[in-house]
Amino acid sequence: MTLSGSFFKIGPARLFVHFAVLVIVIIWLIPTLGIFVSALRDKDQLVSSGWWTAFAGSSRTVAARLGQPDQQKQDGTVYVIAGNVLEGQQGRSIRAFGTRVQQPAAYKAGETADLGDGLSLTVNDDGSYRYTKTAAFGPDDGGRRVYISVATPPEFTLQNYKNVLTSEGIGQSFINSLTVTIPATIIPILIAAFAAYALSWMEFPGRALLIALVVGLIVVPLQMSLIPLLRLYNGIGSLLDAPSKTYPGIWFAHTAFGMPLAIYLLRAYIAGLPKEIIESARVDGASDFEIFTRIVLPLSFPALASFAIFQFLWVWNDLLVAMVFLGTDRDHLVLTGALNALLGSRGGNWEILTASAFVTIVVPLLVFFGLQRYLVRGLLAGSVKGG
Incomplete structure (x- = not known):
C-alpha cells in the first residue's frame, strides 16, 4: 500500500483529531516563539514593532534638526543648507518625512516639500537633505525640526x-x-x-x-x-x-x-x-x-x-x-x-x-x-x- 493510499484511508474522526492536535501545538508554540524572538531583538525595534516583523526590519518615527544659518551656501538664486539627518547611523534608510508632528510622514523620501515663504525641503532615503530658501536664511530659520520615518534592518543581540x-x-x-x-x-x-x-x-x-x-x-x-x-x-x-x-x-x-x-x-x-x-x-x-x-x-x-x-x-x-x-x-x-x-x-x-x-x-x-x-x-x- 502506498503512502498516499494509506493517508486517504484514515477516517475523518482521526483526521479531525490530528488537525486539532496540530492547532493546539501551534497555539501553544506561538507565544513561546514570540518571547524567544523578542528577547533577541534590539530595544528600539522591540518598542516600535511586533516580534512577527523581526525578520523584515522595522520603521519608527524620530525627530531631527536641520542645520544652522551659518552653514548656508548660495547656489544661484537660492540659499542652501545641506547635511544628513542620519549622521552616524549606518544601515538605516528614510521612507518618509514631515515638518509637523501631526503628519510625520507627509512626504515620501526624495520628494520636495514646499514649506511656503520661499522655503523648500528635500530629504533623500540615505538621510541627505537640501533645505533651500529664495532669500538668505535668518536666525529664525536655523535648526528647524523635522520628523523622519526611519527604516532599520533586522537587528538581533544577546545583550538582553x-x-x-x-x-x-x-x-x-x-x-x-x-x-x-x-x-x-x-x-x-x-x-x-x-x-x-x-x-x-x-x-x-x-x-x-x-x-x-x-x-x-x-x-x-x-x-x-x-x-x-x-x-x-x-x-x-x-x-x-x-x-x-x-x-x-x-x-x-x-x-x-x-x-x-x-x-x-x-x-x-x-x-x-x-x-x-x-x-x-x-x-x-x-x-x-x-x-x-x-x-x-x-x-x-x-x-x-x-x-x-x-x-x-x-x-x-x-x-x-x-x-x-x-x-x-x-x-x-x-x-x-x-x-x-x-x-x-x-x-x-x-x-x-x-x-x-x-x-x-x-x-x-x-x-x-x-x-x-x-x-x-x-x-x-x-x-x-x-x-
Whole structure:
C-alpha cells in the first residue's frame, strides 16, 4: 500500500483529531516563539514593532534638526543648507518625512516639500537633505525640526540576556530556583515510591484507610494548609534555635504538598504490575526491600518520570511557598520572585522582561521534552491497571 493510499484511508474522526492536535501545538508554540524572538531583538525595534516583523526590519518615527544659518551656501538664486539627518547611523534608510508632528510622514523620501515663504525641503532615503530658501536664511530659520520615518534592518543581540543574567540579579535567582526545585522533586519521589509499594503489595491494618486519606488530601487547597504548616515549621525552628528561612524548610514544605498526588500516581502504577513477578521474587526469598529496589523501582520509571514532570513544573513556577519559607532577600529570592519584582521596577523595558521570561521557561521546557514520552505511559498505565 502506498503512502498516499494509506493517508486517504484514515477516517475523518482521526483526521479531525490530528488537525486539532496540530492547532493546539501551534497555539501553544506561538507565544513561546514570540518571547524567544523578542528577547533577541534590539530595544528600539522591540518598542516600535511586533516580534512577527523581526525578520523584515522595522520603521519608527524620530525627530531631527536641520542645520544652522551659518552653514548656508548660495547656489544661484537660492540659499542652501545641506547635511544628513542620519549622521552616524549606518544601515538605516528614510521612507518618509514631515515638518509637523501631526503628519510625520507627509512626504515620501526624495520628494520636495514646499514649506511656503520661499522655503523648500528635500530629504533623500540615505538621510541627505537640501533645505533651500529664495532669500538668505535668518536666525529664525536655523535648526528647524523635522520628523523622519526611519527604516532599520533586522537587528538581533544577546545583550538582553547578558543584562538579565548579570546586572538584573536573575542569574542568582536562577541558581536559587534550581537549588529549591531539584531536591523538592527528588525527595517526594523517593518517599512516595516506598509508600506506594507498601500500600500496593504489603498487608497491614488500616491500609484502606490510609489510601482513602491520601486521596482526600489531594483535594485540600495549598492555601488552607500553608499557615498550619508554617506555624509547625516555625515552632520546630524555635525549639532547635535554627534559622527560620532555610532551603531544607522549603524542601520539606514542597514535599508535604506534593506527597498525596505522588503516592496516588505511583500506587496506581505499582499496583498494576504483574502479580506473578512479585510472588516469584518472594518465593525465591527476596525481601520487600529487595523486591522494591530490584524489580518494582526499575519497572516504575514511567510513573516516576510522570510525577517528576508535574512536581518540577509546579515547584519551578511556585511563588507563594517560596516567599513564605525563603523570604524575599536577594540571596534566597527564586526566579519567579525576581521576575515579579522586575515587572514592577522595569515594566517598560520589554527587552528585559522577554529575556527574563524565556530564561524562566527554558528549564521547564527542557524537562518536559526530555521526559514527555514517559508522561502518557505512566498516567495511562496507572489508570488502566490501578487496583
